[in-house]
Amino acid sequence: MTTENHTDVSGGTSTSPSSSLGTSDRDRLLIFDTTLRDGEQCPGASMTFEEKLQVAEVLDDMGVDIIEAGFPIASQGDFESVREIARRAERAVIAGLSRAQFNDIDRCAEAVRAARRPRIHTFISTSPIHMKHKLQMEPEAVLQAVVASVKRARNHVDDVEWSAEDGTRTEFEFLCRCVEAAIGAGATTINIPDTVGYSTPDEYKNLFIRVREAVPNSDKAVFSVHCHDDLGMAEANSLAGVAGGARQIECAVNGIGERAGNAALEEIVMAIKTRNDVLPYTIGVDTTMLMRASKLVAAVASFPVQYNKAIVGRNAFAHESGIHQDGMLKHTQTYEIMTPDSVGVKSTSLVMGKHSGRHAFGEKLKELGYDLGDNAFQDAFKRFKDLADRKKHVYDEDIEALIDEEIGNAHERIKVVALTVVAGTGGPQKATLTLDIDGDRQTREATGNGPVDAIFLAVQAMVPHPAKLALYQVHAVTGGTDAQAEVTVRLEHEGKEYSGRGADPDTLTASARAYVHALGKFLAKSDRLHAQAS
Numbered sequence: 001m002t003t004e005n006h007t008d009v010s011g012g013t014s015t016s017p018s019s020s021l022g023t024s025d026r027d028r029l030l031i032f033d034t035t036l037r038d039g040e041q042c043p044g045a046s047m048t049f050e051e052k053l054q055v056a057e058v059l060d061d062m063g064v065d066i067i068e069a070g071f072p073i074a075s076q077g078d079f080e081s082v083r084e085i086a087r088r089a090e091r092a093v094i095a096g097l098s099r100a101q102f103n104d105i106d107r108c109a110e111a112v113r114a115a116r117r118p119r120i121h122t123f124i125s126t127s128p129i130h131m132k133h134k135l136q137m138e139p140e141a142v143l144q145a146v147v148a149s150v151k152r153a154r155n156h157v158d159d160v161e162w163s164a165e166d167g168t169r170t171e172f173e174f175l176c177r178c179v180e181a182a183i184g185a186g187a188t189t190i191n192i193p194d195t196v197g198y199s200t201p202d203e204y205k206n207l208f209i210r211v212r213e214a215v216p217n218s219d220k221a222v223f224s225v226h227c228h229d230d231l232g233m234a235e236a237n238s239l240a241g242v243a244g245g246a247r248q249i250e251c252a253v254n255g256i257g258e259r260a261g262n263a264a265l266e267e268i269v270m271a272i273k274t275r276n277d278v279l280p281y282t283i284g285v286d287t288t289m290l291m292r293a294s295k296l297v298a299a300v301a302s303f304p305v306q307y308n309k310a311i312v313g314r315n316a317f318a319h320e321s322g323i324h325q326d327g328m329l330k331h332t333q334t335y336e337i338m339t340p341d342s343v344g345v346k347s348t349s350l351v352m353g354k355h356s357g358r359h360a361f362g363e364k365l366k367e368l369g370y371d372l373g374d375n376a377f378q379d380a381f382k383r384f385k386d387l388a389d390r391k392k393h394v395y396d397e398d399i400e401a402l403i404d405e406e407i408g409n410a411h412e413r414i415k416v417v418a419l420t421v422v423a424g425t426g427g428p429q430k431a432t433l434t435l436d437i438d439g440d441r442q443t444r445e446a447t448g449n450g451p452v453d454a455i456f457l458a459v460q461a462m463v464p465h466p467a468k469l470a471l472y473q474v475h476a477v478t479g480g481t482d483a484q485a486e487v488t489v490r491l492e493h494e495g496k497e498y499s500g501r502g503a504d505p506d507t508l509t510a511s512a513r514a515y516v517h518a519l520g521k522f523l524a525k526s527d528r529l530h531a532q533a534s
């Protein structure tokens with residue numbers, strides 16, 4: 001069986017990425033995705049057979065070089081999903097994981113056999129702590145297992161990856177002996193994982209440089225990084241390993257994986273794309289599919305993406321602070337180093353909130369179709385800020401409600417100035433209301449059958465009128481307990497209806513505004529009729 005060779009296995013000798021600017025085959029990095037294997041190992045992220053096929057299809061379309069589809073010995077389900085992914089994959093190498101045991105390796109071979117480009121990935125721990133306590137094997141026995149397992153795998157396929165589990169905590173001499181033995185036995189890829197996320201970038205980079213220099217046959221294999229994020233350095237360590245000569249990066253979509261996770265595929269890929277000046281490598285991944293892959297993995301693994309996650313987090317292309325929004329409106333590169341469409345996000349979003357300024361607010365009004373004069377704009381902006389101080393999320397609908405009310409109020413004869421309500425189970429409910437009626441301020445107190453009744457009676461006391469309440473309706477403009485309430489009041493008199501609206505996070509204030517809004521319309525109509533009659 002032969003396997004296409006997609007990279008020069010020499011992996012380059014440069015220890016400084018910027019010293020080999022320009023791209024060549026040597027600089028081609030292989031992206032090895034382990035979402036379906038290491039990713040699935042994180043608690044709660046198990047995926048069904050169908051879900052795994054969906055994820056694999058997206059990864060294959062996206063141009064990932066190697067898909068580690070699972071651990072076939074783990075279960076019948078894992079075996080079947082690896083086998084089906086192997087059958088369906090059009091471009092990617094399909095790898096399965098196996099311990100250094102013949103039955104694992106044979107099962108893995110059976111699962112990946114149908115792939116156009118199959119790979120067996122076999123591993124064993126090489127660190128003193130793992131060998132002594134976990135494997136309970138002497139180092140020499142581990143070394144023999146390395147040779148035997150790689151040879152067994154090579155009997156099945158030409159493409160064999162060997163990993164030194166807990167490689168970064170392995171004694172250097174022993175690591176080199178294992179690597180040399182694995183390559184001698186036929187391994188074509190050598191992975192030195194930072195299994196417990198313990199390494200630092202300089203240390204990891206130097207490890208690759210030193211191993212590649214010390215191992216005589218190191219030029220016969222591609223070296224690979226596999227980093228965990230226990231100290232939050234998985235991506236930095238991966239790129240450092242590449243600077244040390246590794247040419248395959250193992251990573252997972254959304255960074256899922258054991259404990260704190262693996263290096264995030266989207267972060268690695270976008271770092272290389274965005275900082276190609278200092279990371280001069282080529283990759284085959286279509287970055288515009290990153291968001292799609294992220295959403296799919298988050299959904300099927302039931303593993304939500306944190307809001308501030310790089311590249312695919314909800315806030316990665318969102319700006320709320322006024323100074324940033326102003327900068328973004330003037331030139332997007334002031335605060336964005338990548339375009340949203342380069343990762344498959346539709347557009348940047350300017351989120352309206354208490355940190356927003358006039359530039360962004362004006363832009364939002366334009367987008368919503370409003371064209372306010374200067375004074376009205378300043379009033380609206382002030383009310384928006386007041387609202388944003390009281391409300392966590394200010395949605396477009398909130399702004400629309402606020403402006404519509406502002407426009408409505410410009411023609412109002414009666415305005416709500418202040419309202420205090422005493423409500424609760426004790427009763428009677430009492431409202432103290434101050435209204436501005438044609439420029440004259442009046443205050444009344446009223447008790448009623450409930451706080452809304454008390455408010456309406458207080459209005460009635462200040463502005464006696466014959467209209468009857470025909471409708472009182474409340475709805476939340478948006479979700480959450482701090483949502484704005486939008487109240488509609490309809491008054492009826494002699495077959496004619498007068499409706500008013502009020503919006504406020506306080507339902508009772510919104511109710512008072514809605515009532516006087518409707519009443520104002522009724523009074524305006526009555527005045528007009530009166531004037532016509534006399």
Ligand SMILES: CC(=O)SCCNC(=O)CCNC(=O)[C@H](O)C(C)(C)COP(=O)(O)OP(=O)(O)OC[C@H]1O[C@@H](n2cnc3c(N)ncnc32)[C@H](O)[C@@H]1OP(=O)(O)O
Binds near residue numbers: 041075100
């Ligand atoms: C760093 C990593 O991500 S490694 C991959 C981790 N992933 C997983 O473990 C997920 C899938 N695992 C499984 O389904 C199961 O653990 C299986 C099927 C692999 C093994 O199950 P069991 O036979 O019941 O063994 P169990 O999981 O309890 O213990 C692991 C055994 O494998 C041995 N082992 C661990 N790694 C290796 C290895 N690379 N090569 C050989 N043996 C190994 C352990 O020493 C232990 O052996 P023991 O039973 O003689 O003490």
Ligand SMILES: CC(C)C(=O)C(=O)O
Binds near residue numbers: 228
């Ligand atoms: C199996 C190996 C590659 C692994 O996942 C690790 O060491 O973290």
Ligand SMILES: [Mg+2]
Binds near residue numbers: 226228258
């Ligand atoms: Mg791992």
